[in-house]
Amino acid sequence: MPTYAFRCQSCGHQFEVETSWSQKAETRCPECHGGDLKENFGMYLLNIVSAGGANGAAECGCGNPNGCCRL
Numbered sequence: 075m076p077t078y079a080f081r082c083q084s085c086g087h088q089f090e091v092e093t094s095w096s097q098k099a100e101t102r103c104p105e106c107h108g109g110d111l112k113e114n115f116g117m118y119l120l121n122i123v124s125a126g127g128a129n130g131a132a133e134c135g136c137g138n139p140n141g142c143c144r145l
Contacts, residue, residue: 084108
């Protein structure tokens, strides 16, 4: 099952949840139980980099050592 990263728009909590694509819209924040979530695609890039992808450049999700990506 895929893992999705979210940021709660209500309280700012960032978290990951393992769920199916069809159940993703039902996800709630584990801190405030709010449903106003934004999917955080940048977390996936950081996971790829930390796993040795993007030529090993850990400073930025896009591989730029100057750090052009912002979360």
